[in-house]
Amino acid sequence: MCQNYRDKNLQGWSFKDKDLTGADFSGSDIRGANFTNANLTNASFIGAKAGVQKHWVIGLLIVASLLSGISGVAAVSNAYNTVRFIIPNVTKPIPIIAALTFCFLSLVLNGVLWRIILRQGIQKTLGIIAATVGIAVPIIGILAAFGTKARPWFIGFRVSNISQAAASLGTNSEPAQIIVLGALIIAATIAIVVSLTFAVVLAVIAVADWLRYLVVAEAMAIATIATGIVTRNSARYFSLTIPKEALAAQSLVIAIAVILAGAFIFLSDRVANRTLAEDEKYNVLLKIAIAIATIGGTSFRKSDLTNANFSHATLKNTDLRKANVKRSFWYKSIKLNWANVEGTILEASKVRDLLVTGDGCKKSYAGANLRGANLDSANLADANFKTADLTEATLRYACLDWANLSQTQAVGADFTKASMTGVCLEAWNIDSTTLLDEVESKFYYLRENPKSGTDDRERRPHDGEFAPGEFTKLLQEISNTVDLILHSPIDWKALFISLQQLQVKNEETELYIQGIENKGDGVFVVKVNVPSDVKKSEVYGELTQLYKVLKGKEKQILLMQEQTEYRNRIMNFIVTRGVLSSHNKILPDNLVVINFENGNFEQGFRAIAAHIWSDEHPLPTKFTAKLLPNLEIAELYQKFHLKYENLRLCYESQGWIPRIKKLPSQVSQVSLRDIPELKKELQDLANQLKIQINLWLNSKEFSLIQQQLRSKLDCSHRIRVIIQAEDIQMRRIPWHLWDFFQDYPHAEVALCAAIGDRVKKSVPPRTQIRILAILGDSKGINVNADRKALEDLSDAETVFLVKPTFQEVEAAFLDEKGWDIFCFSGHSSSDWNGNKGWIQINENERLTIQDLEEVLKVAIERGLQLAIFNSCDGLGLARKLANLQIPQMIVMREAVPDLAAQDFLKNFLKLFADGNSLYVAVRKAREMLQREEIENRFPCVSWLPTICQNQAEVPQTWQELHSRIQPKFENLLAQLKAAIKNEIYLTSENKIKAIGQINILAATGQNPEKEEKQKQIKSAFNILMQISNEEPAATQMAEALNKLLIPYIISGGNYV
Known part of the structure; x- marks a missing residue:
C-alpha cells in the first residue's frame, strides 16, 4: 500500500511499529523521526535528510x-x-x-x-x-x-x-x-x-x-x-x-x-x-562517539529496510542498529559513515564505501560480509571477493569481468544480466536459488592460480567463447554439487562411509559422487551431488569432518559397516514377515511444501519450489516455477478486510462481539442498515478473490507445479499442503479457495515459517492427555461454551485458568507434568503486518508471546504439541510462537464472531478426538461452519481457522498423543479399534468381526506363554488381515494393523 510523504517536513514524527511498505519519503526532512521496528520494505528515501533537529x-x-x-x-x-x-x-x-x-x-x-x-x-x-x-x-x-x-x-x-x-x-x-x-x-x-x-x-x-x-x-x-x-x-x-x-x-x-x-x-x-x-x-x-551523536537523531533501529532506496540521502546522526538492510540501496548516500550501523553489514568501512560509491574496481573484499548487499550496476571489474559472503546479494547489471569469486558464498544471489567475462569461479557456492539469467560471459576460469609448472587456470570453454545463454545453462547444471577438496592419498573407504553416515543423519538425503578432478600437486576435487533444497555449506562441513575422523581408522569403519548391516537385516526381517508387504503398506499422509519465500504480490515470485512426498521414497520430488506480480489479489483482500471490519462493527452494536478487544480509538462509522449491503459486497469480493487466486495459480508460469501435484497425488489420500511464506499478504489470503482443494477433499492447507527446527524434548510421564485452557477476559463473549467443549473430552485432563494473572499463567506453563495441548479462549489481536500479537488474560492484563517466551520453551520441551488460539486475529501470535518451534498451532486469521469460535472448537475437538488427523479435523470443522446459520450472518467465516505448522514436526493424532502416555501395546490396540470404527470402507459386519478379534488380542496379552493363547493370537491376526485384504481402500485399518504387528514380530512370535 503506497503512502506518499514526498518533500514533506516530518521532523520529530513517530512511525514506530508502522507498516510503511512502499512508502515514498523522497526529499523529505526526517530529522528526529522515529522509524523503530517499522516495516519499510520497498520504501524510498531518495534525497531525504536524516539526523538530529537543531x-x-x-x-x-x-x-x-x-x-x-x-x-x-x-x-x-x-x-x-x-x-x-x-x-x-x-x-x-x-x-x-x-x-x-x-x-x-x-x-x-x-x-x-x-x-x-x-x-x-x-x-x-x-x-x-x-x-x-x-x-x-x-x-x-x-x-x-x-x-x-x-x-x-x-x-x-x-x-x-x-x-x-x-x-x-x-x-x-x-x-x-x-x-x-x-x-x-x-x-x-x-x-x-x-x-x-x-x-x-x-x-x-x-x-x-x-x-x-x-x-x-x-x-x-x-x-x-x-x-x-x-x-x-x-x-x-x-x-x-x-x-x-x-x-x-x-x-x-x-x-x-x-x-x-x-x-x-x-x-x-x-x-x-x-x-x-x-x-x-x-x-x-568512534563507536561510542557516534552512539552519543545519534541520540535524538532519526531512528531506523530494528526496522525492515528490505529493498529500501537511500540514494543521495543525508544519513549522519542516524540510528540503523540491527536494521534489516537486505538489498537496501545506498548509492551516493551522504555521511553514512556518521550513522550508527551496529549489527549490519555497513559496520565494515570497506563494505560501506563500496555500497555508497558502487565502485569496487580492482579492490579487495576478501572474506567480506556482503550478505544481502545491493550492488546493482556496480563496477566490480577485477575485484577480489575470495571467501566473501554474497548470499542473497543483488548484482544485477554489475560488471564482474575478471573478478575473483573463488570460494564465494553466492546462494540466493541475483546476477541477472551481469557481465562476468574472465571471472574466477573456483569452489564458489551456488544453488538453484542463485539467479544467473541473461548473464554475459565469454569465458570463465575454474582455478585462481595456474597448475604447478603451467599457465593452465582451467578455462571454460577450453577454446572459443560461450554463445548467448550457454554460461547460464552450464552454471545452473552444476549448481547442485559440493566440491570436497582432498589431498592424496585419498582414503576411499572412509569417503564412502562418510557419505553413508551423512545420508542416515540427514534422513536419507540422496548424496552421490558426480566426478573426481585431479588438480595436480596431490590435490583432488570430489564433486558430490546434493538435492537442490539441501544447504550445501552444512553438507560440506559435516562431510569434511566425518572424513577427517574416519580417515585411516579401519576399526571404526568396520564397526560402522557392521552396524549398518545389522540395521538392514532387521528391516529385511520385518519386510519378510509381511509387516510391510506391498499390499498393505500404508505411507504417512502425503505432504506438499511450497516455498514462496523470495517475492511478494508487487514483484512476483521468481523462484518457487514445490517439494512433494507422494510415493515410497523418503526423499521428495522437487519442481520449480514462478508467478507474475498480481497486486489485484492483495488489493482485493485489503478491501475484503475493510468490509469485514465494518460488518463486525455493525454486529458489535447488536451484541455480536467478536473475540477481539475493541480499542478506544475504534469508532464505528456504519449503521445496521448497512448490513445487507456489506454482506453482498463481501460475497462479491470473495467471488472475485477466488477467481483471481485461481487465475494466478493456474497460470502457465505455475503450471509445472500444478501439473505435478495433480499427477502425483491421489484425491482419495490425506494431503498436507504447507505454504512457506514470510510475506504477510501471502499468509493472509484464503488458500483453500484454490480449486486444487475442491478436487482433493482430504487435503488441507497450513502456513509455516522459513525456519523449522525440532526442540529436544523430555516428556514427563503422565496418565492422560493434559490440556491447559486459559479462559481470558470474556467481556461480551461466552467462553463457557469453550469450557464445555473441553470438559466433554472424557479421556483428557483439562486444567482451567479463569481470568488468571500473569504469574498464574507462568506457573501453569511450568507445571512439571507438562502439557499436550494449550487452548486460549477470549480476546486477542495482532498488528496488521502480523509481526506481533497479544492475548487479553483478564480485564487489565494482556500478554505477548515474548512475555511468555521462557515458560513456553519449557512447555514445548515437556511435550506441548498443539496451541489453539480460539480468539481473534491470531497471525501475529502464530508468527512469534513459531520462533519457539512449537509443532502446531491453530489460529483465526481475522476477527471471529463468538458463535463461530464456539462451534469451531466444539466440532474440531470432537473430530480430532474421534481419530481424524489434525488437518482433516480442521478442514471438516471449518466446512461445518458453512452449514451453520453463522456463515449466513458472517460471510466467509469458514475462512478463518488456520493451521500453522512447524515443518520439522509431524502432526500428532489424538491417539498418537496417547502413545506417549499408555503402554505401547495397549495404545496400538486402541489405535486399531479407533481406526476400524472410523473406517468408511468397512461394512458393519466386518467392523463387528474385527473389533471382536481386537478384544481377543487384549485378553491374551502381547507375550503369552501358553500355546493355546498363541494360537488365538495367530487366528486373530489372520482374520484381521483377511478383512483388510478384502477392502484395499480401508487404509486407516491397514495402517494401524501394520503398526500393531511390529511389537509381536520383534518379540519373536511367528503369528503372520
Whole structure:
C-alpha cells in the first residue's frame, strides 16, 4: 500500500511499529523521526535528510565544548605533575636527586604511554594498563609486607601511606609518591585522549569539519594558559632558594610545562584525526562517539529496510542498529559513515564505501560480509571477493569481468544480466536459488592460480567463447554439487562411509559422487551431488569432518559397516514377515511444501519450489516455477478486510462481539442498515478473490507445479499442503479457495515459517492427555461454551485458568507434568503486518508471546504439541510462537464472531478426538461452519481457522498423543479399534468381526506363554488381515494393523 510523504517536513514524527511498505519519503526532512521496528520494505528515501533537529545540534555542541575543556584541564594536570617536583617546596623540601628522579620518571612514563597509544591504539593501551595494574597490585602488597623499622623504605608501599600521598598530592614517602604520580599521569593522559577525541568527533558530526579546529583551539588555549598560570604560582618559590637565578628558573619551568601541555593536546588531536579516519586501533572511541551523536537523531533501529532506496540521502546522526538492510540501496548516500550501523553489514568501512560509491574496481573484499548487499550496476571489474559472503546479494547489471569469486558464498544471489567475462569461479557456492539469467560471459576460469609448472587456470570453454545463454545453462547444471577438496592419498573407504553416515543423519538425503578432478600437486576435487533444497555449506562441513575422523581408522569403519548391516537385516526381517508387504503398506499422509519465500504480490515470485512426498521414497520430488506480480489479489483482500471490519462493527452494536478487544480509538462509522449491503459486497469480493487466486495459480508460469501435484497425488489420500511464506499478504489470503482443494477433499492447507527446527524434548510421564485452557477476559463473549467443549473430552485432563494473572499463567506453563495441548479462549489481536500479537488474560492484563517466551520453551520441551488460539486475529501470535518451534498451532486469521469460535472448537475437538488427523479435523470443522446459520450472518467465516505448522514436526493424532502416555501395546490396540470404527470402507459386519478379534488380542496379552493363547493370537491376526485384504481402500485399518504387528514380530512370535 503506497503512502506518499514526498518533500514533506516530518521532523520529530513517530512511525514506530508502522507498516510503511512502499512508502515514498523522497526529499523529505526526517530529522528526529522515529522509524523503530517499522516495516519499510520497498520504501524510498531518495534525497531525504536524516539526523538530529537543531536543538539537539546545540546540545551536542555544548557537550563537545565541555569535553574540550575537560581535555584542556587534564593536560594542565599532566604537565604540572610532570614538572612540579623540580619546583622548590618550602614546607616539605625534596632532595634534589629525588626531585630530578621523579621528573625524569614522569617524562619517561608520559613518553611510553603516548608511544603505546599512537602505535597500538586505545583498546590495547587500556588492556596493557589493566594488565599492569593486575601485576602491580600484588607486587605492591608483597613489598609492603617487608616494611619494618629496619626496612623503612618498604613501609611506603603500605595502603595508608599511598592514601596519604594521594591526599597530599604525592608529598609523602618516595614509593608512595611514585605510585600516586604514575596513577595521576595515566589517568590524565587517558582523559585527554578520550575527551578531546569525543569532542572532535561530535563537533564534526554535529556541524562540519571546520568546527574541529575550534574545539582543538579551545583545548589548546585552556591547556597552555592554565598551565602557565598554575606553574607560575608554584615557581615563585625559586626566589627563596636561588634569588639571583629565580627569574630564569621560573621561565624555564613554565616553558617546559606549557610545551608539555601543548604537546599533549597536539598528540590527542592526532588520535582524533585517526579516529575520524576509522583507524581500527581507535574503533571503540568512534563507536561510542557516534552512539552519543545519534541520540535524538532519526531512528531506523530494528526496522525492515528490505529493498529500501537511500540514494543521495543525508544519513549522519542516524540510528540503523540491527536494521534489516537486505538489498537496501545506498548509492551516493551522504555521511553514512556518521550513522550508527551496529549489527549490519555497513559496520565494515570497506563494505560501506563500496555500497555508497558502487565502485569496487580492482579492490579487495576478501572474506567480506556482503550478505544481502545491493550492488546493482556496480563496477566490480577485477575485484577480489575470495571467501566473501554474497548470499542473497543483488548484482544485477554489475560488471564482474575478471573478478575473483573463488570460494564465494553466492546462494540466493541475483546476477541477472551481469557481465562476468574472465571471472574466477573456483569452489564458489551456488544453488538453484542463485539467479544467473541473461548473464554475459565469454569465458570463465575454474582455478585462481595456474597448475604447478603451467599457465593452465582451467578455462571454460577450453577454446572459443560461450554463445548467448550457454554460461547460464552450464552454471545452473552444476549448481547442485559440493566440491570436497582432498589431498592424496585419498582414503576411499572412509569417503564412502562418510557419505553413508551423512545420508542416515540427514534422513536419507540422496548424496552421490558426480566426478573426481585431479588438480595436480596431490590435490583432488570430489564433486558430490546434493538435492537442490539441501544447504550445501552444512553438507560440506559435516562431510569434511566425518572424513577427517574416519580417515585411516579401519576399526571404526568396520564397526560402522557392521552396524549398518545389522540395521538392514532387521528391516529385511520385518519386510519378510509381511509387516510391510506391498499390499498393505500404508505411507504417512502425503505432504506438499511450497516455498514462496523470495517475492511478494508487487514483484512476483521468481523462484518457487514445490517439494512433494507422494510415493515410497523418503526423499521428495522437487519442481520449480514462478508467478507474475498480481497486486489485484492483495488489493482485493485489503478491501475484503475493510468490509469485514465494518460488518463486525455493525454486529458489535447488536451484541455480536467478536473475540477481539475493541480499542478506544475504534469508532464505528456504519449503521445496521448497512448490513445487507456489506454482506453482498463481501460475497462479491470473495467471488472475485477466488477467481483471481485461481487465475494466478493456474497460470502457465505455475503450471509445472500444478501439473505435478495433480499427477502425483491421489484425491482419495490425506494431503498436507504447507505454504512457506514470510510475506504477510501471502499468509493472509484464503488458500483453500484454490480449486486444487475442491478436487482433493482430504487435503488441507497450513502456513509455516522459513525456519523449522525440532526442540529436544523430555516428556514427563503422565496418565492422560493434559490440556491447559486459559479462559481470558470474556467481556461480551461466552467462553463457557469453550469450557464445555473441553470438559466433554472424557479421556483428557483439562486444567482451567479463569481470568488468571500473569504469574498464574507462568506457573501453569511450568507445571512439571507438562502439557499436550494449550487452548486460549477470549480476546486477542495482532498488528496488521502480523509481526506481533497479544492475548487479553483478564480485564487489565494482556500478554505477548515474548512475555511468555521462557515458560513456553519449557512447555514445548515437556511435550506441548498443539496451541489453539480460539480468539481473534491470531497471525501475529502464530508468527512469534513459531520462533519457539512449537509443532502446531491453530489460529483465526481475522476477527471471529463468538458463535463461530464456539462451534469451531466444539466440532474440531470432537473430530480430532474421534481419530481424524489434525488437518482433516480442521478442514471438516471449518466446512461445518458453512452449514451453520453463522456463515449466513458472517460471510466467509469458514475462512478463518488456520493451521500453522512447524515443518520439522509431524502432526500428532489424538491417539498418537496417547502413545506417549499408555503402554505401547495397549495404545496400538486402541489405535486399531479407533481406526476400524472410523473406517468408511468397512461394512458393519466386518467392523463387528474385527473389533471382536481386537478384544481377543487384549485378553491374551502381547507375550503369552501358553500355546493355546498363541494360537488365538495367530487366528486373530489372520482374520484381521483377511478383512483388510478384502477392502484395499480401508487404509486407516491397514495402517494401524501394520503398526500393531511390529511389537509381536520383534518379540519373536511367528503369528503372520
